[in-house]
Amino acid sequence: MQPIKTFAARLLPLPSENIDTDQIIPARYLKVTDKAGLGDALFTDWRARDPNFILNQPRAKEAGILVAGDNFGCGSSREHAPWALLGFGFKAVISTSFADIFRNNALKNGLLPIVVDEATHQQLMSLAEEDPSAQITVDLAAQTITLPDGRAVTFPMDGFVKQMLLQGVDEVGYLTAKADAIAQYEQAHGGTLRTQPSLS
Amino acid sequence: MPQTLFEKIWNAHVVAQDAGAPAVLYIDLHLVHEVTSPQAFSGLRARGLQVRRPDKTVATLDHSTPTKDLHLPIADPLAAKQVAQLEANCAEFGVPLYGLNSERRGIVHIIGPELGLTQPGMTIVCGDSHTSTHGAFGALAFGIGTSEVEHVLATQCLLQRKPKTFQVRMGGALQPGVTAKDIILALIAQIGIEGGTGHVLEYTGNAIRALSMEARMTVCNMSIEGGARAGLIAPDDTTFEYLAGRPFAPQGEAWERALAGWRQLPSDEGARFDQTVTLDAGALEPMITYGTNPGMGVPISGRTPDPDALRDVGQKNAARKALDYMGLRPNQPLLGQPVDVVFIGSCTNSRISDLRLAAGVLKGRRVHPRTRVLVVPGSQQIKRQAEQEGLDTVFKAAGAEWRESGCSLCIAMNGDQLEPGQYAVSTSNRNFEGRQGRGGRTFLASPLTAAASAVEGQIADARMYTG
Numbered sequence: 001m002q003p004i005k006t007f008a009a010r011l012l013p014l015p016s017e018n019i020d021t022d023q024i025i026p027a028r029y030l031k032v033t034d035k036a037g038l039g040d041a042l043f044t045d046w047r048a049r050d051p052n053f054i055l056n057q058p059r060a061k062e063a064g065i066l067v068a069g070d071n072f073g074c075g076s077s078r079e080h081a082p083w084a085l086l087g088f089g090f091k092a093v094i095s096t097s098f099a100d101i102f103r104n105n106a107l108k109n110g111l112l113p114i115v116v117d118e119a120t121h122q123q124l125m126s127l128a129e130e131d132p133s134a135q136i137t138v139d140l141a142a143q144t145i146t147l148p149d150g151r152a153v154t155f156p157m158d159g160f161v162k163q164m165l166l167q168g169v170d171e172v173g174y175l176t177a178k179a180d181a182i183a184q185y186e187q188a189h190g191g192t193l194r195t196q197p198s199l200s
Numbered sequence: 201m202p203q204t205l206f207e208k209i210w211n212a213h214v215v216a217q218d219a220g221a222p223a224v225l226y227i228d229l230h231l232v233h234e235v236t237s238p239q240a241f242s243g244l245r246a247r248g249l250q251v252r253r254p255d256k257t258v259a260t261l262d263h264s265t266p267t268k269d270l271h272l273p274i275a276d277p278l279a280a281k282q283v284a285q286l287e288a289n290c291a292e293f294g295v296p297l298y299g300l301n302s303e304r305r306g307i308v309h310i311i312g313p314e315l316g317l318t319q320p321g322m323t324i325v326c327g328d329s330h331t332s333t334h335g336a337f338g339a340l341a342f343g344i345g346t347s348e349v350e351h352v353l354a355t356q357c358l359l360q361r362k363p364k365t366f367q368v369r370m371g372g373a374l375q376p377g378v379t380a381k382d383i384i385l386a387l388i389a390q391i392g393i394e395g396g397t398g399h400v401l402e403y404t405g406n407a408i409r410a411l412s413m414e415a416r417m418t419v420c421n422m423s424i425e426g427g428a429r430a431g432l433i434a435p436d437d438t439t440f441e442y443l444a445g446r447p448f449a450p451q452g453e454a455w456e457r458a459l460a461g462w463r464q465l466p467s468d469e470g471a472r473f474d475q476t477v478t479l480d481a482g483a484l485e486p487m488i489t490y491g492t493n494p495g496m497g498v499p500i501s502g503r504t505p506d507p508d509a510l511r512d513v514g515q516k517n518a519a520r521k522a523l524d525y526m527g528l529r530p531n532q533p534l535l536g537q538p539v540d541v542v543f544i545g546s547c548t549n550s551r552i553s554d555l556r557l558a559a560g561v562l563k564g565r566r567v568h569p570r571t572r573v574l575v576v577p578g579s580q581q582i583k584r585q586a587e588q589e590g591l592d593t594v595f596k597a598a599g600a601e602w603r604e605s606g607c608s609l610c611i612a613m614n615g616d617q618l619e620p621g622q623y624a625v626s627t628s629n630r631n632f633e634g635r636q637g638r639g640g641r642t643f644l645a646s647p648l649t650a651a652a653s654a655v656e657g658q659i660a661d662a663r664m665y666t667g
Contacts, residue, residue, distance in 0.1 A: 016521070017514050018393060018493055022632040027611045031264055031278035033238035033285050045634050070514070071394040074427065074493075075632060077329040078236065079345035100363075100397055100429050101329060105345035158361065160221045170347070172247065175355040178216055178224050182252075182357055185215040191228050192450055192458065193319065196255045198296035199304055199447055 001110050003168030008137045009064025009091060011128035012054060017069035021081040021102060024073070030080055038080055039087025055088075059132040066093045067121070067128050072113075073102025082106040092138055094145075096121050107161050108170065112138065114145065114155045123147070141166060202468035205434050206365050206400045209340040209465070213323050215357055222359040228322040228339075230352045231308045232259035232295065234286040235613070236327030240350035241289040253356045254294040258317060259286060261300055262307045264613045267576050267603035270300060279614065293353075306579020306605045309333040309547040313417065314579055316446025320435035320462040325352055330547045330629065331430075332423040336416035337443075338435035338465050340400070343424065364474040366399035366428065370407040372482030377663035379557070380415035381549060381627065381646035383407065383479075384422040385487035389497040391477060396428025399475065402467065403433050407481030413442040414551040421548045422629050425494035434466035486662060488534050489631050489644040491522030496631070498534065500649065500661050506530040525633055526641050527621070534643070534659050538570065541624040542654040543636070544600075544647055545576030546610035549627035552582050552589075554647040559591040561651035561665045562598040568657025573600035574616060576608040600654065612637045625653040 029041040043055050054060060066085065072095040073081060082105050085093065092112035103113045116124065127134050127148070137146040140162060144152045164171065203211075215224040230253075237259070244251070251257060264279035266272075274280035283300065290297040298305045304315065309330050312318040318334045324341035325331060327349040334341035344358065351358055368387060388395075401423050408416070416433050423431030440459060443449045450458045485499035496519075498504075507520040507530060523530060528537070544550070544558050555577060567573050575595045577583040583605055586592055592602045608616040610628035612635070618624055620639025627650050631642035645653070648662035655665070 017518060020493065020630075020632045022630070022635050026634055026638070027613045030235050030613065031276070031282050033282060034242065035239055045638055071397070071427070074393055075329065075424075075630060077327060077343040077345055079239075079327075079347060097394065097397065099394070099427065101343055101345060101424075105347065108345060108347035158222075160359075171351060171359050172243075172249075172354055174221075175224065175351055175357055175359065176249070178355070178357065181216040181224065182226070182355060185226055186356075189212070189226070191256075191322070192454055193228060193317065193322070193448060194255045195229075195258045195296050195317065195448070198258075198298070199315070 001168050001170055004110055004112070004140050004165045006137065006139045007064070007091060008135045010062050010133060010135055011065050011067050011124060012060055012063035013125050013128035014054060014066055014068045015125055018071045018074055019068055020075035021073055021078050022075055024081040025078065025084040030078060035083045037087065038084040039089065042084040042088040061089065064089060064091045065136065066090050067124050068093055068095045070096045072098050074099040077101045079105045082109045082111045086111050094121070094124060107165070110165060112140065114138070116153060116155060120153050202471040204365050204467040204471045204473060205338060205402055205432050205465055206340065209321055209323065210362060212321070222361045224357050225323060225360045227325050227352050227356055227358060228256060229312070229317055229324045230257045231312055231324065231326035231331070232257060232349070233263055233308050233328065234261050234282045235263040236346050237289065237349055238282065238285045239346050240353055241293065243350040244293070244353055249354045251293040251295060251353045254296070256356060257295045257353070259290050259295050260298040260305055260308050260311055261286060263607045263611060265300065265606045266614055267606050267608050267616055270604050276615065303580050306581065307547045307550065307607055309421065310550065310578035310582065313337065314581055316443055316449035319443065319449065319458070320439060321465050325358065329424045330421050332428070333417050333421040333547055335420040335423065335430050335432040336413060337439055338432060338462070340430055340432065342429040363429070364399045366396055366401050367473040367476040368401050368403045369476060369478045370403060370405040370481050371478065372407055372480045373410065374407060374481050374484065377648060377666045378484050378486055379646045379648060380411055380418040382484050382487040383481060384419045385489065385494070385497040385644065386484050387479060388422065388426045388495045389487070390479065391426055393425060393493050393495040394427040396423065396426040399428050401426070401428045401431040402473070403431060408433055409436065412553060413438060414553040417551070418548055422494065425629055435462050486646060486649050488649060488659060490526065490528060490534060491519070492525055492631055492633050494629065494631060494644060496522055497644070500534060502534060504528050504530060504532045504534070535661060537659045538623065539625050539653050539658055540571060540622040541618055542571055542573040542650050543609040543624055543626040543628060544650050545574065545578070545608050546628035547578065548629045549647050550576060550578030550582065552585050554627065555582070555586050555591050558647040558651040559594040561648060561655065561662060562600065563594045565598055565655050567599035567654045571654055571657045573654045574603060574609055575600050576603045577605050579605045609636055611635070625650045625659060
C-alpha cells in the first residue's frame with residue numbers, strides 16, 4: 001500500500017442514499033481470485049441501464065472523489081467494492097455516513113471514507129453538480145478537506161488507522177508483532193474447540 | 201459493575217490493547233468460503249506466512265456452487281476455478297474443508313451451528329456479512345472483509361474498536377402464522393437499515409426466549425440488514441439442548457465445564473445498553489418488503505407507500521426510486537401482486553424447521569402454473585433429513601424444484617437467478633436491485649408467506665393456510 005499524501009481531485013456526484021455493495025459491484029463479478037480489473041465492473045448495472053448515468057460520462061474518469069448519499073456501502077461484506085472503486089480511479093468517497101464493514105474494508109485498501117456534516121455534504125454535492133472541474137484538496141494528516149472557496153472542513157478519522165495510512169503500512173505487521181502476546185493468550189484461554197480432525 | 205453479554209465476551213477476548221490503538225481481539229472460530237478468501241490466501245503466500253491456527257478454521261463451498269447435477273463438472277469456468285482455488289488453498293495450508301462431495305457441506309452459517317462448531321461465548325468471524333447468524337448462540341459473530349480474513353488466517357486475531365450496545369426488547373407472544381422472519385423484518389422497518397450501525401444488538405424479552413434455536417438464527421442473521429455487524433441472544437436451556445451431542449460440541453466432563461461457563465454469559469441485572477428499543481411481538485402481522493432495501497417492509501395486508509405523501513425528501517426519493525425499480529404503484533396492496541418465482545432457502549430460512557413450515561402449506565396443494573418454486577436446503581444434512589421426513593416428496597408433488605444445498609438464488613452467483621423484470625417472493629435476506637439476478641425484483645418474506653404465495657401465484661397471506 002502506498003502512503004497517502006495530500007491530494008487534490010475532482011468530484012463526482014452520486015446523490016442516492018443507502019447505496020449497497022451489490023450496486024457498487026454485483027455478485028456475479030465476485031467469482032475472481034485476484035483484485036485486479038474490478039474497476040470495469042463498478043456500478044455496472046446502473047451504467048448499463050442508463051447511458052447518461054454519471055459514471056458513463058467522460059468526467060467520471062477525471063474524478064478522484066465520489067460524493068454519495070447517506071449510509072454508503074451497506075449490505076454485503078465484499079471487499080471487491082473498495083477494490084472496484086479504487087480500480088476505477090477513486091481515492092476517496094465522501095458521505096454523511098458509511099456502513100461499518102465497508103468503511104473498514106475501504107481503509108484497509110487506502111480508499112478514504114470521508115464523513116462530513118449534512119450542510120457540507122449539500123455544498124459539495126451542489127459544487128460537484130454545477131462544476132465538473134471543481135477540485136477539493138484532501139489532507140489526511142490534518143484531517144481536512146479544502147473547498148475551492150478556501151474553506152477547510154475537518155473530518156473524523158481513527159488516529160491509529162491514520163498513522164498506518166500515512167505510512168503506507170497495513171495491519172498485518174502490527175498483528176504479527178504481537179505474536180508473544182497472542183501465544184500467551186492462547187496458553188491461558190486456548191478454548192476447547194478444535195476443528196480438526198475434520199469429519200468424514 | 202453489571203456487564204452485558206457483549207461486554208463479557210469482548211473482555212474475555214482482548215489479547216492486547218496499546219494506548220490509542222484498537223484492541224487485538226482473539227478469534228475462536230474462523231469460517232471460510234470460496235468467494236472472499238482467495239485473495240487472503242494469496243496475501244499469506246506473498247508474505248511467506250502460514251495459517252496460525254488451522255484447527256480453529258473451517259472452510260466450505262456454498263456461494264458459487266451448483267444446486268443440481270453435482271456429479272457433473274461445474275459449468276461456469278470462473279466458479280470452477282474459484283472452487284479449485286479453495287480446495288488447493290485448504291490443502292496447502294492445512295485447513296479442514298467440507299468440499300463439494302462432503303455430506304457435511306452446506307451454507308457456511310448453517311453448518312457451523314449444525315456441526316456444533318458455533319458455541320456460546322465464542323468470537324466467530326467469516327468473510328460474509330451474515331456471520332451475525334451465529335450470535336443466536338450468544339457468540340460474538342460478525343462479518344469481515346478479505347483483508348481481515350488474511351489477518352485472522354495469519355494471527356488468529358483482529359484489530360477492533362469496541363462497538364456500542366443496543367438492546368432490542370421483544371415482549372409478548374407471536375400470533376399464529378407469524379414467525380421469526382416477521383420479527384426481524386418488523387424491527388428493520390422500524391429502526392431503518394442503518395439503525396444499528398456501530399452497534400452490537402442484543403435481542404431480549406419473552407418473545408425471543410420462546411423462539412427455537414433455528415428461529416433465533418433467523419433473527420440474528422438479519423442484524424446486518426439493520427446496520428449492526430452482530431446480533432446476540434443470551435444462551436439458555438434451548439441453546440444447550442440444541443448443542444448437546446453435536447459432533448464438535450464438548451463431551452462428558454468438558455461439556456459440564458463449558459456449561460458452567462456458558463451459564464455466566466447472560467447480561468447481568470442492571471447492565472446498561474447504549475440504546476434500547478422495545479417491540480410487541482404480539483402485535484406483529486406477517487411482514488413483506490415492497491422495495492429495494494430490507495427496511496422497506498410492511499405488514500402483509502399493507503400497501504406500498506405514496507412518495508408524494510412523504511415529508512422527508514430523502515425518503516420521498518428513495519420510495520419513488522424503489523417503486524420505479526419494482527414496477528409497483530403508490531398505495532398498491534401487496535396481497536394479490538403476481539409472482540413469477542418463489543425461493544425457499546438461504547442462510548436466513550433454509551433450516552429443517554423452515555422447510556417443514558413451507559411443506560405444511562404445500563402439502564396436498566399445487567404450485568400455481570405461473571410460478572416457479574425453488575427449494576434449496578441449507579446443507580446436505582438438512583437435505584437428507586428433509587428427505588427422511590418426506591418433505592422432498594411434498595415439494596415435488598406440489599411442482600417445486602428440490603435442489604442440493606447452497607446460497608443459490610439468494611446471491612445468484614451459481615446460475616440460479618431471476619430473469620430481468622421477474623418478481624420473486626424470497627425467504628432470503630436482501631432485496632437490493634439485481635440481488636437475485638440483473639433486473640430481478642424481490643419481496644422478502646417468511647417461508648410460510650413464500651409457500652402460500654407459491655400456491656396462489658401471487659403474494660398471499662399464509663394465515664389462510666395455517667389454520
